[in-house]
Amino acid sequence: MATSLKNKWVLITGASSGFGAAAARAFAAEGANIVIGARRLDRLEQVAADCKKAGAPQAHFHALDVSKTASVEQFVAFAKTKTNAIDILINNAGGAHGLDKIADLKDEDMEAMYQTNVMGLLRVTRAVLPLIPKIPGSAILNVGSYAGYEVYEGGGAYSGAKSAERFISRTLRLELCGTNIRVCSIDPGLAETEFSIVRFKGDKEKAKKPYVGTEPLHAEDIAEAMVWVATRPHYMCVDEMLIKATDQASIQKVNRRTQ
Numbered sequence: 110m111a112t113s114l115k116n117k118w119v120l121i122t123g124a125s126s127g128f129g130a131a132a133a134r135a136f137a138a139e140g141a142n143i144v145i146g147a148r149r150l151d152r153l154e155q156v157a158a159d160c161k162k163a164g165a166p167q168a169h170f171h172a173l174d175v176s177k178t179a180s181v182e183q184f185v186a187f188a189k190t191k192t193n194a195i196d197i198l199i200n201n202a203g204g205a206h207g208l209d210k211i212a213d214l215k216d217e218d219m220e221a222m223y224q225t226n227v228m229g230l231l232r233v234t235r236a237v238l239p240l241i242p243k244i245p246g247s248a249i250l251n252v253g254s255y256a257g258y259e260v261y262e263g264g265g266a267y268s269g270a271k272s273a274e275r276f277i278s279r280t281l282r283l284e285l286c287g288t289n290i291r292v293c294s295i296d297p298g299l300a301e302t303e304f305s306i307v308r309f310k311g312d313k314e315k316a317k318k319p320y321v322g323t324e325p326l327h328a329e330d331i332a333e334a335m336v337w338v339a340t341r342p343h344y345m346c347v348d349e350m351l352i353k354a355t356d357q358a359s360i361q362k363v364n365r366r367t368q
């Protein structure tokens with residue numbers, strides 16, 4: 110039997126845009142309660158309002174910087190004022206910073222990528238784990254990337270970080286075996302969100318380039334996949350889900366109709 114999300118509690122990091130915001134709305138539409146965090150509070154406020162409209166009995170937001178332990182602890186303390194059980198944890202906060210080759214990597218970009226995609230994932234998981242009920246249907250969904258499977262020039266730090274996510278997910282699966290908590294790595298390929306704007310530090314022209322002439326994935330596609338994974342019967346764990354655009358044959362081979 111499918112796992113119902115009605116009245117369950119779903120906590121999502123990095124829900125102010127992209128996959129996280131779309132996931133919040135999608136889980137809300139299934140009747141789940143939502144707790145979301147990120148750094149941009151104005152965006153979170155809007156997403157929380159959307160969640161209520163979509164059908165969430167409760168939707169709460171709080172500032173969260175996954176790169177700081179104190180912020181993660183404050184965020185989880187806030188969540189605890191609303192619920193004592195987080196049924197589904199979605200570790201989504203992260204991204205790529207820059208496209209420099211390893212020889213040219215900037216400290217601040219390396220720091221941002223590892224502090225969010227790797228350390229943030231570990232910190233939030235450590236803090237939320239005590240709240241995840243060891244009952245059928247519970248799940249942790251970690252957002253990895255196709256970059257965790259293949260490498261590309263300029264992606265050394267990001268691919269390293271996202272391959273770490275897959276190994277962290279595998280480790281968690283071992284450590285949580287027998288607890289009923291499923292651990293799933295959701296690994297998207299080329300998707301049009303604010304990801305590229307962040308990678309190219311706000312340069313909108315550069316940010317558009319990866320999507321020119323091709324048909325990328327959208328945030329809602331990934332959100333739908335997350336809901337599908339979370340609603341599988343409790344005995345079924347989708348370990349890893351690699352989701353690519355039809356136009357993307359490999360990390361570097363993308364079909365482009367123009368150019």
Ligand SMILES: NC(=O)c1ccc[n+]([C@@H]2O[C@H](COP(=O)([O-])OP(=O)(O)OC[C@H]3O[C@@H](n4cnc5c(N)ncnc54)[C@H](OP(=O)(O)O)[C@@H]3O)[C@@H](O)[C@H]2O)c1
Binds near residue numbers: 123126127147175202
């Ligand atoms: N789009 C793609 O092509 C793609 C492909 C594979 C994997 N991914 C992964 O998917 C995840 C979501 O990215 P997206 O594509 O949806 O991009 P996005 O629209 O830029 O969303 C990234 C989210 O992460 C949050 N975030 C970043 N740093 C944070 C921090 N220090 N603390 C808390 N939240 C933080 C951002 O919120 P604030 O800035 O408000 O804090 C935002 O909500 C990331 O892990 C990314 O690596 C993306």
